[in-house]
Amino acid sequence: MSKLTLYGIWLSGPTYKAGLALSLMGQPFAYKHVDLRAGAHKQADYLAINRFGQVPALVDGDLKLCQSGSILLYLADKFGKMGGATAEEKARVREWLFWEFDRLAPNIYRPRAIKRGFAKADDNVVQLYTSLANDALKVLDAELAKGSFLVGSNATIADVAVYGDVAYAGEGAIDLSPYANIKAWMERVEALPGFKKYEDVLPKQDAA
Numbered sequence: 001m002s003k004l005t006l007y008g009i010w011l012s013g014p015t016y017k018a019g020l021a022l023s024l025m026g027q028p029f030a031y032k033h034v035d036l037r038a039g040a041h042k043q044a045d046y047l048a049i050n051r052f053g054q055v056p057a058l059v060d061g062d063l064k065l066c067q068s069g070s071i072l073l074y075l076a077d078k079f080g081k082m083g084g085a086t087a088e089e090k091a092r093v094r095e096w097l098f099w100e101f102d103r104l105a106p107n108i109y110r111p112r113a114i115k116r117g118f119a120k121a122d123d124n125v126v127q128l129y130t131s132l133a134n135d136a137l138k139v140l141d142a143e144l145a146k147g148s149f150l151v152g153s154n155a156t157i158a159d160v161a162v163y164g165d166v167a168y169a170g171e172g173a174i175d176l177s178p179y180a181n182i183k184a185w186m187e188r189v190e191a192l193p194g195f196k197k198y199e200d201v202l203p204k205q206d207a208a
């Protein structure tokens with residue numbers, strides 16, 4: 001079986017989701033650094049891998065995959081891990097994946113990008129994102145009062161995707177202290193075998 005190759009940049013939340021899923025599934029991967037600041041993601045050679053000109057991308061043999069949620073679903077299917085145990089659980093996993101990239105990810109990633117100096121915006125824009133992030137975090141916190149993980153009794157790629165958003169809340173100056181259930185769940189995710197923080201799972205340069 002050929003080794004999977006993940007393309008991305010270590011500061012990218014969506015790239016972290018793919019790298020974290022691979023790590024939790026115990027799958028080694030090669031890594032290609034995509035230099036976003038140099039515009040490498042808009043060059044023809046990279047666009048041939050990801051037509052949207054974004055990271056991450058995952059290459060498995062002849063197959064070139066993009067969109068972190070789709071990559072997570074592919075990995076769960078390929079390795080038979082973390083995808084949900086029943087048809088209902090698999091559907092619930094997909095619901096979380098669609099929800100998190102609608103309501104949670106942009107409202108955490110964008111204030112983070114602004115606070116870290118990757119993007120510029122007025123304070124009222126940051127306030128809007130922060131307010132929307134808190135709306136989503138309230139929903140998430142209430143859901144996590146019901147069980148240890150988001151779907152079923154074991155961690156799934158839904159937890160990976162949502163963790164890969166909330167992990168950046170602090171960098172976006174979004175306070176998680178009101179959300180006791182989220183904080184307890186983050187500790188459970190961080191205790192999973194194979195768990196790594198983003199700066200540990202994603203190399204800063206190409207890696208074989």
Ligand SMILES: N[C@@H](CCC(=O)N[C@@H](CS)C(=O)NCC(=O)O)C(=O)O
Binds near residue numbers: 015053101
């Ligand atoms: N929905 C996409 C979002 C990917 C994304 O926003 N990637 C950012 C880096 S974190 C990127 O490539 N930005 C450069 C661009 O969009 O031009 C996913 O989940 O893979």
